[in-house]
Amino acid sequence: MPTQSISQFTSVYGPVHSWRYGRSLGIDLLGPVSTCSFNCVYCQLGEIQSRTTQRQIFVPTEQIIRDLQAFAPWDVEVITLSGNGEPTLALNLAEIISHIKQITHKPVLVLTNGTLLGDPEVRTALSLADKVSVKLDAISPDGLRRINRATPDLNWQEIWQGIQQFRLEYRGKMSIQTMMLTSWDDVRKHNYIQLMQSCRPDEIQLNTPTRPKPLKHQIEARGNHISTESLLYPVKKLKRVSADILQAVAAEIYDATSIPVRCAPC
Numbered sequence: 001m002p003t004q005s006i007s008q009f010t011s012v013y014g015p016v017h018s019w020r021y022g023r024s025l026g027i028d029l030l031g032p033v034s035t036c037s038f039n040c041v042y043c044q045l046g047e048i049q050s051r052t053t054q055r056q057i058f059v060p061t062e063q064i065i066r067d068l069q070a071f072a073p074w075d076v077e078v079i080t081l082s083g084n085g086e087p088t089l090a091l092n093l094a095e096i097i098s099h100i101k102q103i104t105h106k107p108v109l110v111l112t113n114g115t116l117l118g119d120p121e122v123r124t125a126l127s128l129a130d131k132v133s134v135k136l137d138a139i140s141p142d143g144l145r146r147i148n149r150a151t152p153d154l155n156w157q158e159i160w161q162g163i164q165q166f167r168l169e170y171r172g173k174m175s176i177q178t179m180m181l182t183s184w185d186d187v188r189k190h191n192y193i194q195l196m197q198s199c200r201p202d203e204i205q206l207n208t209p210t211r212p213k214p215l216k217h218q219i220e221a222r223g224n225h226i227s228t229e230s231l232l233y234p235v236k237k238l239k240r241v242s243a244d245i246l247q248a249v250a251a252e253i254y255d256a257t258s259i260p261v262r263c264a265p266c
């Protein structure tokens, strides 16, 4: 199943340019097999190969530190834990964040799908990060099944409670990132705004798929920011909304909540 063995695998990639965070070096805690508790319909990695909520060590901390040293002096604005799946599944998450900060003195950002935030150990590990961006596409059990295709042991209410608990405890900058695949009706907008009013993230990031979905798993897609035409593997284009729609929804959310909303460049 993996296209690379763990010895060929490089846990550090980039730098890539992120519209949300600027020049960023990526750290992959998952290894050559894509691993996530979701299998989102729009995932840029392709179909997730290992779907699980079980935490374990996928890439030894020493290997990540070794790979990171090769990128010195880390001329980036942020170091981002993301990569080949869901980073909070890695049991060495806290240890890795601490080492990255000690070695590079750069801010650390974690992109998470939020499914493990109900676990106090995960929240403690994430408390070491400077910024955490939490995915929230689905605002109902039905959305979780259709958009994120979550593992069967996850339920929407528990995920939302975990996100709320994390918001209460976390002292860094927390954002909510939401993918819009189609226009939202008034009910959907109203319900989303209510959730944001109760959670009060520091920022909301509205996105729409700007990268195509590979037909098969592609580890190269971890840091992929190039156009569909330049890709060397087969992909399918995804449903997306226009910049006008994204910005109109962003304005409505901001008017109702006063929470800053940023939109992906379309």
Ligand code: SF4
Pocket (backbone or CB within 6 Å): 036, 037, 038, 039, 040, 042, 043, 044, 045, 048, 084, 085, 086, 113, 135
């Ligand atoms: S949470 Fe991220 S890595 Fe996991 S399936 Fe969704 S887009 Fe892919």
